[in-house]
Amino acid sequence: MFSHPIEFDLTYKPEISIDLTKGSVSIWPTLYFEVQSLDFWTRSRTEGYGFTELPRTAGAHSIGVSCWRPVGDSVVEELRRFFIGGTCQLEDPTFAKIPGSFESNNLVKYGFRTKSTGKIFLHLNCAIQSWIALAHMDVSTIIKAYQKARSKLLETRKVIEGLGKLNL
Numbered sequence: 001m002f003s004h005p006i007e008f009d010l011t012y013k014p015e016i017s018i019d020l021t022k023g024s025v026s027i028w029p030t031l032y033f034e035v036q037s038l039d040f041w042t043r044s045r046t047e048g049y050g051f052t053e054l055p056r057t058a059g060a061h062s063i064g065v066s067c068w069r070p071v072g073d074s075v076v077e078e079l080r081r082f083f084i085g086g087t088c089q090l091e092d093p094t095f096a097k098i099p100g101s102f103e104s105n106n107l108v109k110y111g112f113r114t115k116s117t118g119k120i121f122l123h124l125n126c127a128i129q130s131w132i133a134l135a136h137m138d139v140s141t142i143i144k145a146y147q148k149a150r151s152k153l154l155e156t157r158k159v160i161e162g163l164g165k166l167n168l
Contacts, residue, residue, distance in 0.1 A: 010054070029054045032093050033120055035067060043085025048117035049096040058128045065120040068096075071113040 012029050031054065035047040048067030055061045070088040072078060081087050090096070 046087045046089050051097045055126050058126050061124045063122045067117045068114045069117050071115045
């Protein structure tokens with residue numbers, strides 16, 4: 001197991017209508033993953049595909065993304081994968097969820113041979129800025145929410161400063 005911290009910012013501006021009564025967007029951004037390996041002899045293999053929708057709420061989130069990879073029809077293909085490198089790959093990485101070119105009502109993946117290859121664990125810190133939540137609030141409600149958040153911050157700061165003074 002290893003870890004590689006990555007930091008990036010995403011900006012999402014939907015080009016679709018937003019349901020103000022539910023405060024949600026029907027199409028939400030999705031992260032797609034393609035896990036590759038490269039060994040000592042520079043043999044490249046696709047180890048798995050996975051996807052997850054970004055959280056719809058602000059805050060810290062821990063997400064486990066299950067990964068899978070296509071499997072060949074014969075033992076020879078698995079031996080080729082192990083000894084020579086190169087694997088069955090998806091033409092369209094969005095096939096991990098719903099292919100970008102899909103336009104029907106029913107999506108059937110039955111018969112598509114796959115193998116579970118593990119999980120990717122993500123720790124995300126999300127900040128969401130949206131006027132939708134504020135559309136139904138008046139100024140006094142917003143100010144009360146701000147004051148409540150500020151008092152929590154000050155209480156937490158006192159606790160942390162108190163812990164810093166302890167001789168452990």
